[in-house]
Amino acid sequence: MVAVSLPAALPPLYEQPELTWLTGGALRPGGVTLTRELLSCCRPAPGARVLDVGCGPGHSLAVLADEFGLEVSGVDPSAAMLARAARRVPQATLARGRVEGLPYAASSFDILLCECVLSLGEDEQRSLAEMDRVLQPGGLLILTDIYSRDGGRAPQLAVTTCLSRALPLNAITDTLTRTGYSLPLVRDRSDLLKQLAGQIIFSCGSLEQFWALFMDPDNARRTACTLAGARLGYYALVAVKGGHHG
Amino acid sequence: MSTFSFIEATEWHCAGCDRPLVPTPVKVSYLHSVFNVELMACPGCGFVYVPESLALGKMLEVEQLLEDK
Numbered sequence: 001m002v003a004v005s006l007p008a009a010l011p012p013l014y015e016q017p018e019l020t021w022l023t024g025g026a027l028r029p030g031g032v033t034l035t036r037e038l039l040s041c042c043r044p045a046p047g048a049r050v051l052d053v054g055c056g057p058g059h060s061l062a063v064l065a066d067e068f069g070l071e072v073s074g075v076d077p078s079a080a081m082l083a084r085a086a087r088r089v090p091q092a093t094l095a096r097g098r099v100e101g102l103p104y105a106a107s108s109f110d111i112l113l114c115e116c117v118l119s120l121g122e123d124e125q126r127s128l129a130e131m132d133r134v135l136q137p138g139g140l141l142i143l144t145d146i147y148s149r150d151g152g153r154a155p156q157l158a159v160t161t162c163l164s165r166a167l168p169l170n171a172i173t174d175t176l177t178r179t180g181y182s183l184p185l186v187r188d189r190s191d192l193l194k195q196l197a198g199q200i201i202f203s204c205g206s207l208e209q210f211w212a213l214f215m216d217p218d219n220a221r222r223t224a225c226t227l228a229g230a231r232l233g234y235y236a237l238v239a240v241k242g243g244h245h246g
Numbered sequence: 247m248s249t250f251s252f253i254e255a256t257e258w259h260c261a262g263c264d265r266p267l268v269p270t271p272v273k274v275s276y277l278h279s280v281f282n283v284e285l286m287a288c289p290g291c292g293f294v295y296v297p298e299s300l301a302l303g304k305m306l307e308v309e310q311l312l313e314d315k
Contacts, residue, residue: 191278191279194279195279198308199281201307202274202282202283202308203283206307
C-alpha cells in the first residue's frame with residue numbers, strides 16, 4: 001500500500017478510490033499478479049496457515065484462500081479496509097493491528113505475506129522482528145516493497161509518504177540473513193513500479209495531477225519534482241526462517 | 247475513475263467501416279508495459295484513433311519514465 005500523511009479530514013491515500021481504480025484494487029505495484037507469481041514459486045501445502053500483514057481490502061487474501069487453499073488471516077490498521085476484506089473473503093480471520101505489534105502468539109503462522117507495507121511502518125527493524133516472532137521456524141516470509149536505489153538516500157518530500165521511507169534493498173536482505181533467514185528468491189521488480197507510474201500518467205494526465213488529487217497544487221508540484229529525481233525501485237523476495245546459519 | 251481523458255469529439259470516421267468513432271477502453275502496449283487508456287475507436291473493426299496529444303505528449307512523458315535513469 002502507498003500512504004501519504006494528510007490533513008485529518010482526509011483518509012489515507014490507500015483508502016482513496018483513485019488508487020483502488022489505478023491498481024485494480026490491490027493498492028500496490030504488481031497487484032495480485034505478483035502475489036500469485038510469488039506463491040506459485042513457494043508451492044505452499046494446502047491448509048498452511050498464512051497471515052497477510054497489511055491485508056487492505058483482501059485481494060491477496062482471496063487469492064491465497066481460493067487459488068492456493070490456504071487457511072488465511074489478515075491484519076490491518078484500517079477498520080474500513082478490514083470491513084471490505086471481510087466482505088471479499090468471509091472465511092478469513094481478520095484482526096486490527098499494525099506490523100510493529102502483531103496481535104498473535106509466537107510461531108502462529110507457516111507463511112507471512114507483507115506486500116508494500118514494511119515501508120509504511122515507523123521502524124522496519126521492529127517490524128521485521130515482530131514478523132519473525134509470529135512466523136514458525138522453517139516458515140516463509142514473502143516481502144514486496146519500494147526500495148531506494150540510491151544507497152540510502154530516500155527522497156525528502158513536502159509530505160510524509162512510504163516513498164520517503166524507502167530503504168536500500170541490502171538493508172533488508174542483510175537484516176534477514178543476520179537473523180538466520182535464507183533468501184531463495186530476490187527479484188528486482190522495478191518494472192512494476194514504472195508500470196504503475198505510467199498508468200497514473202495515462203489516467204490522470206501527469207504525476208503532478210495525480211498528487212494534486214490529494215494535496216494542494218504547490219505540494220503536488222514539489223512532490224512530483226522530487227520524485228522525478230529519485231531513484232526508487234521495487235523488490236520481491238522470499239525468505240526461509242532458520243534456513244541460514246551464519 | 248480516470249480523471250484525465252483522451253476522448254474528444256472528432257469528425258473522424260473509420261474508412262473501412264464508415265462508422266463514427268466511439269469512446270472505447272483499449273490496452274496500449276509500449277516499451278514492454280501495458281496501459282489501460284480510453285480512446286476513440288471504431289465500434290466495428292476496432293481501429294483506434296491515437297490523438298496527437300497522446301502520441302507526442304503523454305507517450306514521451308511515459309517513455310522518459312520507463313527509461314532507466
